[in-house]
Amino acid sequence: MPMSRRPAANPARRRDIGIALACGAFVGLMVGAAYAAVPLYDWFCRVTGFGGTPQVATAAPGEVLDRRITVRFDANIGRGLPWRFEPEVNSVNVRLGEVVTIYYTITNQAARETSGTAAYNVAPAQTGAYFGKIDCFCFTEQRLAAGERREMAVVFFVDPKLAEDRDQDSLNTITLSYTFYPTRSPATAAASGGS
Known part of the structure; x- marks a missing residue:
């Protein structure tokens, strides 16, 4: 077969x-x-800390140095958000390792509830690795009623390790910049048909 x-x-x-x-x-x-x-x-x-992104810290550094740095505060509002946003002071002079608390104020100037979320960075960009934030309002949606005013704290320090970076010997100013952008609430999106 x-x-x-x-x-x-x-x-x-x-x-x-x-x-x-x-x-x-x-x-x-x-x-x-x-x-x-x-x-x-x-x-x-x-x-x-690439691109000026500050570090998120849970505690203060163990030492405070005599070297001082001026930290400037910048506040911006994105298009379409009817808020006034400003720091309580334009700048502070801090020692490396010193924990500092400053406040920003936001006011909703609209006749309705609005919401926004803040993004931040520091300049010069290479200082992001040395700028530690213990507490801040960034990336948390803030909802404000019509005319509402709110104070928000930022708790930060400039890491003493900055003194060891020879490229930063001439650095005397760091700028912390926040920008609030409008966010759409689920209720607003549903009312407008989700578009």
């Missing part, structure tokens, strides 16, 4: 399947990288 032989697999077909699988894996990897890019970049900036 003759044995039937299976036809040999087509090598071109196997190659095409392999290429298709490799392309699919590559596309999947790129989509995953696109979704991970923003949180990874944010994490990188927070860890290294």
Whole structure:
């Protein structure tokens, strides 16, 4: 009884399947990288101070040095947010390692409730690695009733390690800058049809 032989697999077909699988894996990897890019970049900036991103601190440094730095405060409002936003003082002179609390005031000048979220950075950008914030209002949505006024604290220090960075020997001023951007509340989005 003759044995039937299976036809040999087509090598071109196997190659095409392999290429298709490799392309699919590559596309999947790129989509995953696109979704991970923003949180990874944010994490990188927070860890290294890249781009003037201040460090988030949980406690004050262990020492206070005699070297002083002037910290200036900048307050900005994005388009479409009817608020007045200003620091209580324009600048303070602080010692490295000294914990300082300053206040910003926001006032809703609209006749309705509005909300906003603040983003921040420091300049010069390379000082972000040395600017530690223990407490602040950034990245937390602030909702203000019509005409409401609110004071918000920022607790910070300039890390004494700045004194060890020879590239910063001539540094005498750091600017902490906040910008409030409007946010849409779920109720406003639903009322406008979610568009």
